[in-house]
Amino acid sequence: xxxxxxxxxxxxxxxxxxxxxxxxxxxxxxxxxxxxxxxxxxxxxxxxxxxxxxxxxxxxxxxxxxxxxxxxxxxxxxxxxxxxxxxxxxxxxxxxxxxxxxxxxxxxxxxxxxxxxxxxxxxxxxxxxxxxxxxxxxxxxxxxxxxxxxxxxxxxxxxxxxxxxxxxxxxxxxxxxxxxxxxxxxxxxxxxxxxxxxxxxxxxxxxxxxxxxxxxxxxxxxxxxxxxxxxxxxxxxxxxxxxxxxxxxxxxxxxxxxxxxxxxxxxxxxxxxxxxxxxxxxxxxxxxxxxxxxxxxxxxxxxxxxxxxxxxxxxxxxxxxxxxxxxxxxxxxxxxxxxxxxxxxxxxxxxxxxxxxxxxxxxxxxxxxxxxxxxxxxxxxxxxxxxxxxxxxxxxxxxxxxxxxxxxxxxxxxxxxxxxxxxxxxxxxxxxxxxxxxxxxxxxxxxxxxxxxxxxxxxxxxxxxxxxxxxxxxxxxxxxxxxxxxxxxxxxxxxxxxxxxxxxxxxxxxxxxxxx
Ligand SMILES: Nc1ncnc2c1ncn2[C@@H]1O[C@H](COP(=O)(O)OP(=O)(O)OP(=O)(O)O)[C@@H](O)[C@H]1O
Ligand SMILES: CCCCCCCCCCCCC/C=C/[C@@H](O)[C@H](CO)NC(=O)CCCCC
Ligand SMILES: [Ca+2]
Numbered sequence: 347x348x349x350x351x352x353x354x355x356x357x358x359x360x361x362x363x364x365x366x367x368x369x370x371x372x373x374x375x376x377x378x379x380x381x382x383x384x385x386x387x388x389x390x391x392x393x394x395x396x397x398x399x400x401x402x403x404x405x406x407x408x409x410x411x412x413x414x415x416x417x418x419x420x421x422x423x424x425x426x427x428x429x430x431x432x433x434x435x436x437x438x439x440x441x442x443x444x445x446x447x448x449x450x451x452x453x454x455x456x457x458x459x460x461x462x463x464x465x466x467x468x469x470x471x472x473x474x475x476x477x478x479x480x481x482x483x484x485x486x487x488x489x490x491x492x493x494x495x496x497x498x499x500x501x502x503x504x505x506x507x508x509x510x511x512x513x514x515x516x517x518x519x520x521x522x523x524x525x526x527x528x529x530x531x532x533x534x535x536x537x538x539x540x541x542x543x544x545x546x547x548x549x550x551x552x553x554x555x556x557x558x559x560x561x562x563x564x565x566x567x568x569x570x571x572x573x574x575x576x577x578x579x580x581x582x583x584x585x586x587x588x589x590x591x592x593x594x595x596x597x598x599x600x601x602x603x604x605x606x607x608x609x610x611x612x613x614x615x616x617x618x619x620x621x622x623x624x625x626x627x628x629x630x631x632x633x634x635x636x637x638x639x640x641x642x643x644x645x646x647x648x649x650x651x652x653x654x655x656x657x658x659x660x661x662x663x664x665x666x667x668x669x670x671x672x673x674x675x676x677x678x679x680x681x682x683x684x685x686x687x688x689x690x691x692x693x694x695x696x697x698x699x700x701x702x703x704x705x706x707x708x709x710x711x712x713x714x715x716x717x718x719x720x721x722x723x724x725x726x727x728x729x730x731x732x733x734x735x736x737x738x739x740x741x742x743x744x745x746x747x748x749x750x751x752x753x754x755x756x757x758x759x760x761x762x763x764x765x766x767x768x769x770x771x772x773x774x775x776x777x778x779x780x781x782x783x784x785x786x787x788x789x790x791x792x793x794x795x796x797x798x799x800x801x802x803x804x805x806x807x808x809x810x811x812x813x814x815x816x817x818x819x820x821x822x823x824x825x826x827x828x829x830x831x832x833x834x835x836x837x838x839x840x841x842x843x844x845x846x847x848x849x850x851x852x853x854x855x856x857x858x859x860x861x862x
Contacts, residue, residue, distance in 0.1 A: 414568030456513030498524025514557010586834035644779035652733035732833025
């Protein structure tokens with residue numbers, strides 16, 4: 347056996363030979379290095395039998411399995427020379443120290459998210475790995491909604507290298523709101539001002555998926571798996587994410603990183619909230635019910651196209667680890683900002699206006715891939731390009747809408763329909779017909795008394811009431827909203843979805859799997 351350090355593809359790696367085979371482990375993917383106590387049985391095997399007192403150390407590292415799943419594997423190195431063995435342990439530990447791996451984490455567990463498994467998932471699958479990697483944790487089991495968010499305004503945040511949430515997208519949203527809100531409060535920034543230059547949040551957030559949709563985890567890691575996510579936290583990965591701020595006039599409503607959905611996804615969410623006791627199944631139940639109700643909504647959407655990015659929602663390539671489009675878009679935006687400031691960007695660029703009847707209006711900052719839809723609502727959306735994909739699904743027949751939905755689950759193009767339009771935008775606004783009418787002082791008593799249904803065509807499914815916005819799984823109080831995308835505004839312990847290139851497959855499967 348032979349152990350060596352080298353330099354390959356811009357990263358340090360640990361190389362070792364075992365049974366005449368060559369193995370590489372990037373040092374950035376080493377979880378821990380420990381001196382190994384050899385027991386009697388181990389000492390009595392093979393050539394070690396002949397040695398007076400063998401020494402050994404074990405390297406725990408990330409083993410990549412299929413479908414972006416990561417597991418912790420280990421390899422033990424034996425050696426006759428105690429001094430040499432200690433030198434290796436020391437050298438590897440020093441290398442680990444040089445990386446930006448977290449040492450102290452603040453963990454929030456939602457015991458009621460998803461299938462109510464958050465606490466046991468953390469205790470059984472995650473805590474042992476954190477302890478192996480010598481990460482200390484302060485753990486808070488939440489007692490009510492907003493517990494984590496409120497707590498983040500009080501804790502000594504500088505003590506931590508990251509905040510971890512165990513739960514679903516709603517729990518992530520809470521933690522993100524706590525962190526962003528805390529940053530703005532500490533810097534005296536008023537979040538109600540839609541044009542305020544917000545202060546970026548550099549503390550990384552880790553997501554241990556234990557929710558119902560887990561779309562943010564799935565879209566940033568490629569799988570919804572607690573062990574994989576724990577390992578991304580341990581190795582100290584960093585993935586920036588775009589965040590949209592949502593305002594109603596001069597009132598701050600929410601931030602969003604995944605879906606802002608009006609119509610179909612808003613109605614599903616509103617109905618499903620009453621069925622929380624059903625767990626993740628509530629979305630299937632409310633999904634079917636909402637599909638059958640087939641409501642559409644009238645309104646006006648105005649948006650500013652994202653001209654700073656070279657990507658398009660209809661690209662065949664998706665956002666992957668180290669994405670070139672995200673890097674270029676961020677550079678372009680900071681260049682624009684340096685040259686002209688935010689004022690130019692906001693005021694001078696064109697607005698496109700579209701009026702219509704919509705079954706769904708979806709604005710996504712990322713693909714929104716999740717186990718229900720592995721390629722997501724917009725497969726080519728980028729995690730960190732400073733833009734959102736705005737998908738407008740106009741009024742169509744139930745059958746056509748079903749065809750559209752089915753394409754979220756297969757390889758066909760979900761934008762290739764005459765009733766679906768998609769735009770890459772950096773900001774947008776929406777007002778429903780109802781609020782437009784109210785604003786223009788239409789006092790139709792009949793409309794008020796009979797509420798939501800179209801008086802002229804009671805059976806036509808035309809719903810002149812407003813739908814609700816679904817903002818990362820939470821409802822918004824207002825239907826009229828103004829949205830602005832903030833490029834790379836928060837950071838996750840993730841690295842985006844890794845490319846399954848031939849090289850990589852060969853490297854991870856033949857080099858390591860066969861050997862260990
Ligand atoms: N102890 C608690 N009791 C009740 N609600 C809580 C508690 N802790 C957190 N919450 C709230 O529960 C909501 C939903 O949680 P979470 O996102 O973890 O699960 P989910 O809704 O099942 O999953 P997903 O968001 O992925 O669909 C969050 O918005 C959060 O504010
Ligand atoms: C005939 C088969 C048709 C199947 C169609 C399946 C389409 C599924 C698309 C799923 C898109 C999820 C977008 C993510 C939204 C999350 O921010 C949010 C909070 O977790 N979840 C939902 O709103 C929950 C949304 C649940 C939708 C079912
Ligand atoms: Ca984006």
